[in-house]
Amino acid sequence: MTFNKFPLYVLIRILFLMLTLLMLTQVITTPGYHATSVLLSALLIGQIMEMIRFVSKTNTELVRFLAAARNADFSQRFQLSKQGSGFDELGATFTGILDKLQLARTGQEEELRHIKAVVEHVPVPLISIKANEQLTLWNNSARRLFGAHAIARVNDLARFGGEFPETLTSMIAGERRLVHVTIDDMEHRLSIVASEIVSGGQREILLSMQDIQSELDSAQLQAWQDLVRVLTHEIMNSITPVASLAKTAVDLAADVKTKVQGDSTGSRDESTEEIVEEIDDVLSAVQTVARRSEGLMHFVSSYRKLTRLPEPKKSHIKLSTLFSQVQLLATREWQEKGIYLATKITPAELDLVLDVDMAEQMLINLLQNAEQALAGVHQPQVALSAFLNARGHVVIEVSDNGPGVAGDLDDKVFVPFFTTKKEGSGVGLALTRQIMIAHGGHVALRTNKKGGATFTLTF
Known part of the structure; x- marks a missing residue:
C-alpha cells in the first residue's frame, strides 16, 4: 500500500536533515566558508519546515476526519493525491470509513422511521409516564383519544375524571385495569395494560389503553x-x-x-x-x-x-326535515297541554346518514317520555336540539324541565324490563339503545343542573 511508504519518506527526510546539519557543522568550524554556511543554514531551515509540513498534513486530515465522524458530516471527502505521494491511500481510507458510517446511519434512521410508523398506526392508544410524571402520547390513536386537549403531565388527565391520574400512576408492570372516563362528553371504557421500560437508567411506565366501550x-x-x-x-x-x-x-x-x-x-x-x-x-x-x-x-x-331489530337501512337526511316529521307525529296535543317545544340545529344545514324510520321511532319515544315526565309541571318545556361536538360527531339531545331521574338510575333505564312508570313495559329506552348501537352510536341520560333530564344521542 502506498500509505505504508510514509515512514520511509519520514526517514529519508530525517537523514537529509542530519546530513545537512553535519555539513553545516563542518562548514561553520572551517574558516572562510561564510556564504556556504548561510546557504546550508537556509537549507536546514527549509528541510525542518518541510518535515513539519509533511507530518502535519496527516494530523490535519485526521482531525478533519474525526470532526466529520463526530458531527455526522458525511459530505466530507478526502482527495489527498495532490498533496504528495503516500496520502492518496490515506484519503481513500478516510472517505471509505465515512461512507460506511453514513450507510450504517441511514439504515438506523430507516429502521427508526419504520418503528415509528408501526407505533403511529397501532390502533391501541399508547402513552408513557416518567418518574417526574411527564406524559408522552406515542401514536395517533392516543392523540385521537384525548382530542385537542393539551396533555403534557399526568395531572392534565384530571379533567377526564378525578381519579384517572392516580389510577395510571399507581399501576405496576403487568397489571390490567378497566377505567371509565368521559372525554368531550363521550364515554370511554378503557382496558389499560401497564409495562415497564428502563432506558438510560430512567424508569418509564408504558400504558396501552384499548377503548372497549363499543365491544x-x-x-x-x-x-x-x-x-x-x-x-x-x-x-x-x-x-x-x-x-x-x-x-x-x-x-x-x-x-x-x-x-x-x-x-x-x-x-x-x-x-x-x-x-x-x-x-x-x-x-x-x-x-x-x-x-x-x-x-x-x-x-x-x-x-x-x-x-328482531333489522339491519338499519341508512339514507341521507337533513336534521331539520327529521325534526319536522317527528314534531308532526309526536306533539299534536302539546299545545292543548301547554307544553312548549323549542328546536335548535347548529349549523342549520346539519345532516346525517341513518335509518330514518328507526330515528323517528327513537325521537318519538323520547318526546313521549318527556311528555309523561312533565305531567303536573308548571310551564312544561321540552328542547330538541342537534349540533356537532368537539370530535365532529353529530349529537341530538332531548331535554325537559320535569322532575328528572335519580342519579343511580341513569344506566338502569336502558336495561330491558326496567321502568320507573307504573304502566311502563321497559321496552322503549332499551330499544333506543339497541338502535343507537346498530348505528355505531351511543345514548346517555343525565340530570340537568336546573332540573329535568336530557337524553343524548351521539352518532
Missing part, C-alpha cells in the same frame, strides 16, 4: 337479546295454553249459566239462585285469568322487538 355495548346487548329470547319463548309456551284454556272455560261457564237459567225458567228456587251465583263467581275468575293471560301475551310480544 362491551355489543356484548351486553347480545346477552340481553339472548335472555329476552329465552324468556319470551318460555313464557309464551307456558301462557299460550293457559290463555286458551281460560277462554274455553269462560265459554263453558257462560254456556252452563245459560242452561241453568233456561232450565229454571219460571220456577227458580233458592238452590238454583246459589248455583247461578257460584257460576258467576267462576265466570268472573276465569275471565280475569283470560284477560290477564291475554295481557301478558301482548306484554311478552312487545319484547320480541328487542330480538
Whole structure:
C-alpha cells in the first residue's frame, strides 16, 4: 500500500536533515566558508519546515476526519493525491470509513422511521409516564383519544375524571385495569395494560389503553337479546295454553249459566239462585285469568322487538326535515297541554346518514317520555336540539324541565324490563339503545343542573 511508504519518506527526510546539519557543522568550524554556511543554514531551515509540513498534513486530515465522524458530516471527502505521494491511500481510507458510517446511519434512521410508523398506526392508544410524571402520547390513536386537549403531565388527565391520574400512576408492570372516563362528553371504557421500560437508567411506565366501550355495548346487548329470547319463548309456551284454556272455560261457564237459567225458567228456587251465583263467581275468575293471560301475551310480544331489530337501512337526511316529521307525529296535543317545544340545529344545514324510520321511532319515544315526565309541571318545556361536538360527531339531545331521574338510575333505564312508570313495559329506552348501537352510536341520560333530564344521542 502506498500509505505504508510514509515512514520511509519520514526517514529519508530525517537523514537529509542530519546530513545537512553535519555539513553545516563542518562548514561553520572551517574558516572562510561564510556564504556556504548561510546557504546550508537556509537549507536546514527549509528541510525542518518541510518535515513539519509533511507530518502535519496527516494530523490535519485526521482531525478533519474525526470532526466529520463526530458531527455526522458525511459530505466530507478526502482527495489527498495532490498533496504528495503516500496520502492518496490515506484519503481513500478516510472517505471509505465515512461512507460506511453514513450507510450504517441511514439504515438506523430507516429502521427508526419504520418503528415509528408501526407505533403511529397501532390502533391501541399508547402513552408513557416518567418518574417526574411527564406524559408522552406515542401514536395517533392516543392523540385521537384525548382530542385537542393539551396533555403534557399526568395531572392534565384530571379533567377526564378525578381519579384517572392516580389510577395510571399507581399501576405496576403487568397489571390490567378497566377505567371509565368521559372525554368531550363521550364515554370511554378503557382496558389499560401497564409495562415497564428502563432506558438510560430512567424508569418509564408504558400504558396501552384499548377503548372497549363499543365491544362491551355489543356484548351486553347480545346477552340481553339472548335472555329476552329465552324468556319470551318460555313464557309464551307456558301462557299460550293457559290463555286458551281460560277462554274455553269462560265459554263453558257462560254456556252452563245459560242452561241453568233456561232450565229454571219460571220456577227458580233458592238452590238454583246459589248455583247461578257460584257460576258467576267462576265466570268472573276465569275471565280475569283470560284477560290477564291475554295481557301478558301482548306484554311478552312487545319484547320480541328487542330480538328482531333489522339491519338499519341508512339514507341521507337533513336534521331539520327529521325534526319536522317527528314534531308532526309526536306533539299534536302539546299545545292543548301547554307544553312548549323549542328546536335548535347548529349549523342549520346539519345532516346525517341513518335509518330514518328507526330515528323517528327513537325521537318519538323520547318526546313521549318527556311528555309523561312533565305531567303536573308548571310551564312544561321540552328542547330538541342537534349540533356537532368537539370530535365532529353529530349529537341530538332531548331535554325537559320535569322532575328528572335519580342519579343511580341513569344506566338502569336502558336495561330491558326496567321502568320507573307504573304502566311502563321497559321496552322503549332499551330499544333506543339497541338502535343507537346498530348505528355505531351511543345514548346517555343525565340530570340537568336546573332540573329535568336530557337524553343524548351521539352518532
